[in-house]
Every structure is written in C-alpha cells, then in structure tokens.
Amino acid sequence: MSLPRNILITGASSGLGAGLALAYAAPNVHLILTGRDRGRIDAVAAQVRALGATASTGIIDVADAAAMQNFIAAQDRAHPIDLLIANAGITGGTAADGSLETLESARAVIDINLGGVLNSVIPVLPLMQARGHGHVALIGSVAGLRGLADSPAYCASKGGVRLYGESLRGAVAASGIKISVVAPGFFKSPMSVKFKGPQPFRLTLDQVVRGIKRGLDRGQARITLPWILGVLLRMADLLPPWLGDLIMGRVRFHIDPTAKPR
Numbered sequence: 450m451s452l453p454r455n456i457l458i459t460g461a462s463s464g465l466g467a468g469l470a471l472a473y474a475a476p477n478v479h480l481i482l483t484g485r486d487r488g489r490i491d492a493v494a495a496q497v498r499a500l501g502a503t504a505s506t507g508i509i510d511v512a513d514a515a516a517m518q519n520f521i522a523a524q525d526r527a528h529p530i531d532l533l534i535a536n537a538g539i540t541g542g543t544a545a546d547g548s549l550e551t552l553e554s555a556r557a558v559i560d561i562n563l564g565g566v567l568n569s570v571i572p573v574l575p576l577m578q579a580r581g582h583g584h585v586a587l588i589g590s591v592a593g594l595r596g597l598a599d600s601p602a603y604c605a606s607k608g609g610v611r612l613y614g615e616s617l618r619g620a621v622a623a624s625g626i627k628i629s630v631v632a633p634g635f636f637k638s639p640m641s642v643k644f645k646g647p648q649p650f651r652l653t654l655d656q657v658v659r660g661i662k663r664g665l666d667r668g669q670a671r672i673t674l675p676w677i678l679g680v681l682l683r684m685a686d687l688l689p690p691w692l693g694d695l696i697m698g699r700v701r702f703h704i705d706p707t708a709k710p711r
C-alpha cells in the first residue's frame with residue numbers, strides 16, 4: 450500500500466489518537482487532528498510539526514454530525530483525505546458502589562463511540578469513492594467481541610463499530626476503499642486509568658500504536674491486539690451463555706470517571 454499523505458485522526462488530543470498522530474508525523478504528511486480540548490490538541494499539533502509534518506486542527510464533538518460534515522468537507526478540499534482513523538471514544542459502566550450505568554451515560558457512550566464513527570466515516574466515503582481510493586480505520590475494542598457485565602453500553606458501542614466496519618468493507622471494496630477494523634485490548638492511556646479492576650494482557654501505548662500502524666500500513670482488514678485476547682473473547686462467545694458469563698464474571702471492574710493518569 451502507498452503511504453498515506455493526508456490523515457484525519459479523531460480523538461487525537463490524548464492516548465491512542467495522539468500516539469498515532471506522532472507515529473505518522475513526517476515530512477510531506479499532513480495531519481488533521483480533532484478533539485474537544487484546545488490546549489491538548491494544540492500541544493499534539495506542535496509535536497507533529499516538530500517531526501516535520503504539517504497539521505490542521507478542529508475542536509469538534511464527534512457526536513455533532515453537522516459540524517463533522519462541514520469540517521471534513523472543508524479539510525478534504527485543502528488536503529484530500531487518504532486515511533481516516535475514527536478513534537474518538539469514551540468509556541462508561543458500573544460505578545464504584547456497583548450501581549449500573551445511567552441512561553444519560555449509556556447514551557453518551559453510544560452517541561460518541563458509535564455515532565461519532567458514523568459522523569466521521571460517512572462524510573468521508575463519497576470523497577474517497579470519487580477519487581477511487583482511500584483507507585478507513587475504525588477503532589473498536591475487544592469489548593466488541595463478547596459482552597462484559599460492567600460496561601454494557603461500551604460493549605454495545607464497540608460491537609456496533611465492529612459490525613459496521615465488517616459490513617462496510619464489502620460495500621465499498623469495489624470503489625477502491627479499504628476498511629480496517631481495529632480491536633485493541635487494554636492499553637495504558639488516560640482512558641484505562643479509569644478502569645478499576647483486572648486488565649489482562651495490558652499493552653503499553655507504544656505497543657498498541659506500533660501494532661496498529663503496522664497493520665494499517667499492510668492494509669489489514671482486522672487488527673486485534675493482542676491477538677490472544679481476541680481469540681479468548683471469541684471463544685467465550687461460542688460457549689453456552691451460562692458458562693461464558695461464569696468465565697467473564699472473573700473479570701469484574703468498575704469505572705472511576707475522576708481517575709487521572711499519574
């Protein structure tokens with residue numbers, strides 16, 4: 450695959466999105482970086498410029514369909530997007546006292562994690578189709594492979610991202626667009642400090658960034674990191690529900706929305 454020159458990354462102000470922005474930053478590469486925090490997105494833009502790339506930024510909520518559509522159209526006119534990484538996401542789930550997620554928090558998770566992917570991908574597709582090429586990477590999660598008792602809406606959002614991407618691949622293949630469905634397991638980031646409980650097979654941010662970039666450079670349709678966690682969750686999903694629930698019940702956690710990276 451030829452290397453992408455104009456790359457849009459949503460949720461580039463921290464964690465994985467920022468890590469991928471730095472990994473792609475090089476001379477002759479333009480990065481379009483979005484997030485909601487002006488200070489953090491500007492800091493990432495400054496870092497990618499220091500590595501020789503050019504950058505433009507957008508302070509946009511991915512759940513705002515009209516704002517995403519307008520931003521993508523304007524950016525694409527200046528820098529025709531050849532790689533979109535739809536990465537922005539939030540977590541949610543059981544609270545420290547064991548109470549279930551609220552309707553408000555569940556809706557926010559779906560609107561941002563799944564709705565935000567649609568708002569990022571759908572405006573880009575006709576632009577790529579008109580050019581006859583392009584690459585779209587959807588950042589899901591292994592949590593989209595088998596439900597976890599403590600984060601139903603998050604698992605639903607990531608399961609939705611996975612099936613959306615898997616379906617889209619066939620729909621756009623004839624127009625020269627590649628779709629990569631990315632399913633990371635736990636990795637160290639500002640998001641994962643909020644998970645209070647076991648994080649089996651946790652990767653470093655650097656490991657997950659390198660693994661995803663390698664897979665995208667190869668045009669892989671599916672990127673699951675670490676692969677063993679993907680296999681285990683797929684196997685758990687094949688078990689009778691009572692047995693799957695029993696095994697998954699060993700990985701219980703809660704979400705502390707106030708936890709900050711150390």
Ligand SMILES: NC(=O)c1ccc[n+]([C@@H]2O[C@H](COP(=O)([O-])OP(=O)(O)OC[C@H]3O[C@@H](n4cnc5c(N)ncnc54)[C@H](OP(=O)(O)O)[C@@H]3O)[C@@H](O)[C@H]2O)c1
Binds near residue numbers: 464483509637
């Ligand atoms: N960390 C893990 O263990 C893990 C595992 C599997 C999958 N993932 C997925 O990987 C992706 C990146 O997660 P991360 O761990 O890097 O988390 P993170 O450090 O919290 O970064 C999340 C990014 O998404 C952006 N974002 C959140 N809500 C947004 C919204 N409404 N509009 C625009 N941008 C928004 C944030 O920007 P602002 O803060 O500026 O709003 C931030 O840049 C997510 O999709 C996540 O679900 C993470």
